Amino acid sequence: MTAVEPHAPAADPMLPRPFRVVAHHLDTDDTVTLSLEPMAGDPLEFASGQFTMLHAFGVGEVPISISGDPTWPGPLVHTIRDVGNVTHALVGAGVGAVVGVRGPYGRGWDVADGIGGDVLLAAGGIGLAPLRPVLWEIADRRTDFDRVVLLYGARSPSEVLFGPDLERWAQECGIEVEVTVDYAPPTWQGRVGPVTKLISRAGFDPHRTLALVCGPEIMMTLSTQALLGRGVAPDRVRLSMERNMKCGVGLCGHCQLRDLFICVDGPVLPYTELVDLLDVWEL
Amino acid sequence: MRTIEELLNDSPFYHGLPTEVLAHVAGCAQTARFEPGEVMFRAGQPANTFFLVRHGRVSIELHNPSRGTITLDTVHDGEIVGWSWLVPPYLWTFDARAAEATSAVAFDGACLRGKCDADPGLGYALMQRVAQVMYERLQSARVQMLDMYGAPT
Incomplete structure (x- = not known):
């Protein structure tokens, strides 16, 4: 990463703010979690489900969802999978490196709608x-x-993310956690099979459930089918859509999905707004 | 001690079958227990039995000389292991191993086939249930085949 001088928070929404990498955690062979602190100005406040545009100076910019704890005023946390030039540069950003941040952008999960x-x-x-x-x-x-x-x-046991968090949510937070992998060696002590298979037997009351789904689009489509099959109302299923966000502020149209701009109308959208847009070849 | 009929009545697989039909089916069944790691059957062996898992976890495995043993699926409480007993040539196509201490109800496939032949109503009811299991496993296998986490989300 190229070092840059810190300066005041940008008023221009297209201008990235410099953040320093304060922690770099290797989650899997190709996935890293970076903790970032602003070099000047206030920390970013964000809502669960929002994303930022992360800038690897001299390489490019990509949309990355925030993966940190919104209730804790710590560093800004992103989990990044190495899938291209920009993400490769970000994954390689060690402690002390400087990256650019724009945002946060988009509509989040609004889990408060599930209260009660x-x-x-x-x-x-x-x-x-x-x-x-x-x-x-x-x-x-x-x-x-x-x-x-x-x-x-997950694909295999070695690709399961956030193992300590999964354990803590299950043991300390009263969250029922079921992990499954597509394939496993015999040493794996958990479930094997697609995650969509778990929905039919999961313990929840479909008539008073808010469902939040995030993953590859085919996984979200199949999960939604399973949720609707269980009786969850279509407007209570929310999906986080991935599209090629560029500006992040609804100007450029790169992330357009028919009449939606995913960067501002999403990324989290109710299934009712997506029902005619998923699995459309031209989209 | 619960009777096999009672155990069947509680299972999702047999849910909805009349009591007299359950009694008929129970005549082909006995309880079984498997220790952790115990092989329940191996690919290529005659498929004389199928299992309703009461408690535990069963791994469906495939051994490939170049990749070793791979777990393709796991079967849990209330689910069924095996349908090869219903389809000629009645040979298992995968291995099954108790991944933890597992209690099950084991059904004699030949006995059940005989009762299904004699009573097409029972045969249809069982076939509907097995077809549902096969459909779900086929769907799962197709989704796994997509390797959907291999590409970026």
């Missing part, structure tokens, strides 16, 4: 990262909700 009922969270792969803030938010006000169930699917 059950909350079902279904995550696939790195899709657990955007749900992590909402899990901390729920843990912080656990008594506001009835049953809270997290169903998490």
Whole structure:
């Protein structure tokens, strides 16, 4: 990372603020969690489910969901999978490196809508990262909700993210956590099979459940089908959409999904707004 | 001590079958226990039995000489292990191993097939249930085949 001089928070929404990497945690072979602190100005406040545009200076900028605890005034946390040039540069940003941050942007999970009922969270792969803030938010006000169930699917045991968090949510926060992997060696002591399979048997009352789903689009589609099959109302299913956000402020149209701009209308959207947009080849 | 009929009545697989039908099915069943790591059956062996898992976890495994043993699926409380008993040539296509201490109800496949042949109503009811299990496992296998976490979300 190129070092830059700190300066005041940017008023221009297109101008990244410099943040310093204060912690770098290797989650899996290709996924890293970075903790960032602003070099000047106030820390970012964010809502669970929002994203920022992370800038690797000299390389480029990508949208990354915030994966930290919104109830705790600590560093800004992002979990990044190395899938391209920019994410490769970000994953390689060690402690002390400087990256740019714009945002936070978009509409979050609004889990307060689930108060008084059950909350079902279904995550696939790195899709657990955007749900992590909402899990901390729920843990912080656990008594506001009835049953809270997290169903998490990963490719293999070595790709399960946030192991200590999963344990803590299950043991200390009253969250029912089910982890499954697509394939495993015989030494794996957990479930094997797709995460979508867990929905049919998960313990929640579909008529008073808010469902939050994040993962590959096919996983979200199948999870939604399973949730609707259980009787969850379509407007109580929320999905976090991934599109090619560029400006983050609804100007450029790169993330347009028919009449929606995912960066400002989403990334979290109720299924009722997406029902005609998922699985459309041209979109 | 609960009777096999009572155990069947509580299972999602047999849910909705009349008591007299459950009694008929129970005549082909006995309880079984498996220790952690115990092999329940191996691919290629005659599929004379199938299992309703009461408590525990069963791994469905495939052994590949180049990759070793891979767990493809796990079966849990209330779920069914095996349908090869219903389809010729009645041979297991995968291995099954108790991944933890497992109690089950074991059904004699030949006995059940005989009762299904004699009573098409029972045969249809059982076939509907097995088809549902096969459908779910096929869906799961297809989703796993997509390797959906291999590509970025």
